[in-house]
Amino acid sequence: KHWSFDAAAKIYEYSVAKYASSRRLQTGLGIALYGDAHYDEAAKVFANLLASVPNQASYAKFLGQSCVAMKTESREDCEVLLNYAQRHPADALAARLAAATILEQHDSAQFDLAQRVLERAIAEDPGSADGYYRMGVLDQERGKWSESVTLLKKASALNPRSSKTHL
Secondary structure, eight states, X not given: XXXXXXXXXXXXXHHHHHOTTOHHHHHHHHHHHHHTTOHHHHXXXXXXXXXXXXXXXXXXXXXXXXHHHOOSSOOGGGHHHXXXXXXXXXXXXXXXXXXXHHHHHTOGGGHHHHHHXXXXXXXXXXXXXXXXXXXXXXHHHTTOHHHHHHHHHHHHHHOTTOHXXXX
């Protein structure tokens, strides 16, 4: 309520130490860590939650948002998201977040995986500008500048107010 994420994280850490099996408390801890810009730590929490409940879409979403926000090279916990996205082809949001994680890493070895999950995401949710935007960025990462223009125009048409698409 007061955006006191640091204080909330301390309370959740204490609570999780007492009640380690409570997924609700662990989720609160992850959200508090994310809110306090401790994205690596939040990703660890959400990766553990998703590993313990492998079909929980909300954990995948929280993990994906943490992984996209991370600025470090070490993204081992984000592999859990990539696995989830491959096992759940109908979860377009998880697919877009998994692809965004790959793109943030500039990991050309995983560009084919990013393309596969983005193609599924676009097929599942063709009205989402983010899928087309991410696919356009992927084409740019691969040096396919002219191909990216079509995708970015589609993203811009779906969401004309998106500044990142125009950039």
